[in-house]
Amino acid sequence: MNETQIIITLHDSLARIDAADWDACACPETANGARPQDPFTTHRFLKALEDSGSVGPGSGWQPQYLTAELDGQIIACAPLFAKSHSQGEYIFDHNWAHAYERAGGRYYPKLQMAVPFTPVTGRRFLTRPGFEQTGRSALIQGAVQICDRNDLSSLHVTFCTEAEAEAGEQMGLMARASQQFHWVNAGYADFAGFLASLSSRKRKNIRKERRQANDFGGEIIELTGNDIRREHWDSIWRFYQDTGARKWGTPYLTRAFFDRAHETLRNDVLLVLAMRDGNAVAGAMNMIGASALYGRYWGCVEDHPCLHFELCYYRAIDYAIRHGLNRVEAGAQGEHKLARGYLPVPTHSLHWVRDAGFADAIAQYLKAERQAVAQDIDILTAYGPFRKTEMEDHE
Structure with a gap:
């Protein structure tokens, strides 16, 4: 120097x-x-x-x-x-x-x-x-x-x-x-306002996917901060292992990371979980920034039509609109995101x-x-x- x-x-x-x-x-x-x-x-x-x-x-x-x-x-x-x-x-x-x-x-x-x-x-x-x-x-x-x-x-x-x-x-x-593919908030008042910006065919397709996803037989909940309990991380770990094993073999994060996240990162995290009979059957983990929501991990223990799209993309968009965030970043790859409002x-x-x-x-x-x-x-x-x-x- x-x-x-x-x-x-x-x-x-x-x-x-x-x-x-x-x-x-x-x-x-x-x-x-x-x-x-x-x-x-x-x-x-x-x-x-x-x-x-x-x-x-x-x-x-x-x-x-x-x-x-x-x-x-x-x-x-x-x-x-x-x-x-x-x-x-x-x-x-x-x-x-x-x-x-x-x-x-x-x-x-x-x-x-x-x-x-x-x-x-x-x-x-x-x-x-x-x-x-x-x-x-x-x-x-x-x-x-x-x-x-x-x-x-x-x-x-x-x-x-x-x-x-x-x-x-x-x-x-x-x-x-x-x-990558990011969703950008154009000042939408609500999710319906976002849908109104789409072509008729894409708008109808998203409505159909959301109906199918929400008919899985349970309820979808959002958790952040102190609402996140330790047992929720057990579910996220199961989902993370399942997706990791299918996509890249050995998961990068250890189980201890999610324990540490519970202690120090809960206020930075948004969990979106599909619950049925008190058990999480699918879920997505997001990180929350001052102006963006970052989709990180998704997984499931049961397959249900369009549930992935609902938990990872549509619920993220809805959360961003409700909280005045500028964009949603949904991670690497995935041209299927284009039809759901995420542009390159x-x-x-x-x-x-x-x-x-x-x-x-x-x-x-x-x-x-x-x-x-x-x-x-x-x-x-x-x-x-x-x-x-x-x-x-x-x-």
């Missing part, structure tokens, strides 16, 4: 960083009691991952939290991990790893600046207000130097903001684009590769990929469910 007064430090545990210092960078808006914009970068969420053993020894996600200190004060920090694989990232670089190792290099370990297992856009360069540019520059330079000095193959900053992607690219990192949006990441020749090849690939992603977004948006005037409003 050119400015010697900025001290860059790696921490192998979040316990070594005071929660107030971390959150002053990650979520300064909470100082006055407000809800965090991004619940996933709060000290309590990342600490729950670590305390539960979801990250750390044996997980392939070894904490290396990064801080930048100026005049004795932490002005910036970042959730950084040494990775021994590419699982749980949702921005795929498996082909890069294979090509790198076929050429005789060692791709792992690499550094990953991300929230583990969480494909949600948010700030990755967490800075105190007033230190945005200085702190971000210090974190980028520090992370790159750590990679270079330790002969690590690469640094990956995934699901960063568009502004961070632009700033990182200006500092020499390679920008990558991908896409770009997501961003940054990459640095130590080998210059390999970096040049990746840069060419990323340029073509960005063009393809932009074209896909344009095409998919044109097939959206909104009436033509509404589609023009969303463009």
Whole structure:
């Protein structure tokens, strides 16, 4: 670093960083009691991952939290991990790893600046207000130097903001684009107002799906804060295991994470459960931000028509409208979300590769990929469910 007064430090545990210092960078808006914009970068969420053993020894996600200190004060920090694989990232670089190792290099370990297992856009360069540019520059330079000095193959900053992607690219990192499907609140008064913005065919289909879902033979409830009891987490764990086993084999989160969530994250969580005879037969877990609802996990022990759509998408939309939230982010992938009001949006990441020749090849690939992603977004948006005037409003 050119400015010697900025001290860059790696921490192998979040316990070594005071929660107030971390959150002053990650979520300064909470100082006055407000809800965090991004619940996933709060000290309590990342600490729950670590305390539960979801990250750390044996997980392939070894904490290396990064801080930048100026005049004795932490002005910036970042959730950084040494990775021994590419699982749980949702921005795929498996082909890069294979090509790198076929050429005789060692791709792992690499550094990953991300929230583990969480494909949600948010700030990755967490800075105190007033230190945005200085702190971000210090974190980028520090992370790159750590990679270079330790002969690590690469640094990956995934699901960063568009502004961070632009700033990182200006500092020499390679920008990558991908896409997700988000629902955007256009100021709807209620769910009926949202339906009125759709084409007649899509509106009728959603009404039909909601009727089918709610005829499963029980009731659907919403729980947050102190209304969530420990037995509810037993159900969420069963659902999470079932979905994880079908989608990616071994679930990323441990059972202890959900116990920790009960202790420290209940006010950040919305559970939507389908109950029958006192038992949860299906459910969805969401995280609540100041302006967005984030769908995270879904599962069931019984199959019922359209219940997945109701719990994960329609109830999330309804909750967002009732609570004045700007959008719903329903996680990675899933073009089936398009017909249910979720439109494609770009997501961003940054990459640095130590080998210059390999970096040049990746840069060419990323340029073509960005063009393809932009074209896909344009095409998919044109097939959206909104009436033509509404589609023009969303463009």
